[in-house]
Amino acid sequence: MRRLRTEEMYGYGNFVCMKKTLNIDEKLLREAREACGASTDTEAVRQGLETLVRHAASQRLAAFLGSEAGHPVVAVPRRREKPVAKRARRVAG
DSSP, X not given: OOOOOHHHHTTSSOOOOOOOXXXXXXXXXXXXXXXXXXXXXXXXXXXXXXXXXXXXHHHHHHHHHTOOTXXXXXXXXXXXXXXXXXXXXXXXX
């Protein structure tokens, strides 16, 4: 098996791995893993953090748009304007 050099690993996009020590309740982590269908603790934590970030972005967007409190954010259907018919040119003759 060929080992990648650091320059090759970081050559495409941002690839960052880090280790953190977290104190998480075992029961909560097990429930989260089952709820999201993750096969590992790392995957469950990653999915949870991604969901948290999406939820916070949704809340900021709702506040920015001035939505009424207590109403969920829903996608607004787009309306396209009907095309304006081109006028026929009259040729003087």
